[in-house]
Amino acid sequence: MVALARKTLIYEWRRFLPAILAVGFASLLQLLQAALVLGIFGSASVYITGSSADLWAGYPGTQSVNLGRPINEDVAMRLRMDPDVVKVEPFRWVDADWRGPRDTGGVSVFVSGIDPRADGMMFSRALPLALRARLNEPGAVIVDKADLDSLGVSIGDTAAINGQRVRVVGVSSGLRALGGVNIVASLETARVLDIAPEDAGMMTYFVAKLRPGVRPKAAARRLNGSNAFGPYTVWTAKDFARESQLYWMFDTGAGAGVLFLAGIVFLVGAVITSQTLIAAVIGSIREYATLNALGVGRGSLRKVVMEQAFWVGALGLLCSVVIGAILLVIARNRSVPMEMRPLTALACLTVSMALAIVSGLASVRSLRRADPASLLR
């Protein structure tokens, strides 16, 4: 079979270039947008992704990790009773008000009270061991180094949280929060800072580690079976992280914005691509009509046009993947919050290929003008 579609694409590349670029740009925009959204909203679940726990137990129906309510200590017992659970650790969340030494006004902060022991699960990925040990000092807190300015402090400074004195003993990275500032403290410090009387002595979450090889999903399902130890829900870390991200994405309206923008990008890309492909079909319409006169069926001609659309899509995707990868590396090096996962990338690329295919289908219609009788003049 003569590779008419590919040969024409190569020979008349100038004609197809706008379509390739349109698919490429559309694809690149979708990829970058997805990477930014994942990067920014990923910080909504930094408590989960920065920790090594497999399971999270919290107040029933909690939609996002920052919305936790105090739960009964008995839940920890329930977790420990499970044969697959090897370790349980409390996590205390305190919404608080920060007053820095400099004139920053009130800053709304989220205090994470964690077990500062070296083998603690909470923030095990975000805190170096030496830094973690410093939390044992009463009133010691750690913040993200990018938040120092908004908190109006430097390392070693003292400030007040909910009217209690705290001291910044160190900074880390990867602790940035959405909608506020994260403060990491020991469970003991967090208890002191929590001034709400109804929370007295209550933890917000219990996180658990499973025996190696145990599937977290199955364990979570089993643990959700009974309410004998008071109301609670158990999530796998992965599920809870995703739930928190999705909550923020849609609570802020960013999710709708992203989908809207994706729709616009798709539409504009499809218009340019289909117009270019239509122009290419019309440009060869007499040749197609001649083939039809010689008996090559309309279906076969459609296939040629669709194959062209496919190659335009494939080349566009290739461009976007190469440029996207380069931009992602640059963004990482400049601590722009960007993140890409294989499944998300695949979804973006699928949407862009769909764009090319839809444009191809639109341009196939112009093959109707390939009427061999019109060649007889």
Place this chain on the structure above:
Amino acid sequence: MSMSAIASNPSANTPTLQARSVRKSFVSGRVESTVLHDLTLDVRAGELTLISGPSGCGKSTLLAILSGLQPADTGEVRALGHDLHGLSMRALEAFRLQHTGFVFQGFNLFPALTALEQVELPLSYMGLAKDVVRKRAVESLEEVGLGPRMSMLPIELSGGEKQRVAIARALAKQPELLFADEPTSALDAANGQIVIDILHRIARTHGTTVLCVSHDPRLVHHADRVLAMEDGRILSDHVPPAASAAITEHS
């Protein structure tokens, strides 16, 4: 080839193309103009039949109807014994794929393909084996004298060479019916001469029914039979002097 050889070919005498009382009208706005008036015609194999006449006389419409590219309003059209009127679009495409070749005034070659690929392209849709496709394409290009220029793109070929590629493209299908619409109009005298000679030779050596439509008076002497058309009717049906001289010479 002598007259006796043609006569011994049974298809030479039975018409391969038959039109009976064919009528075709076009409506533009409120005006209906009849292009073909109850036209009846037989075309035989092994001959180059030329339909000549001024532009607008309906000769291209007649070609379109005889080749199955357009349906007639009334009347009967039979090609190789098939009634074209009753065939669906797909069936007509299949019929054209198996039995017909076309040469148009414009060469209509794909700019991206070499001469060899242009010829192979329609063949590849006929369900032929790859080596058969290649062999037929090469033979056809050699037959039209383009053997050495097979790997050239249309941009590297002259007008006459392009038209010869178009002829090879039609010829390689080994069609029983070969239709040519103004094949020499875009060419200079010398190249027009070459093209009409090739078409004539195809009719004689392959026993193909070659139906050529042209207003080019230079072609009249190269045809086996000339039908003069005007206003949708056939005015005369004669054997041109050169051809009759050749026939007398042969017999």
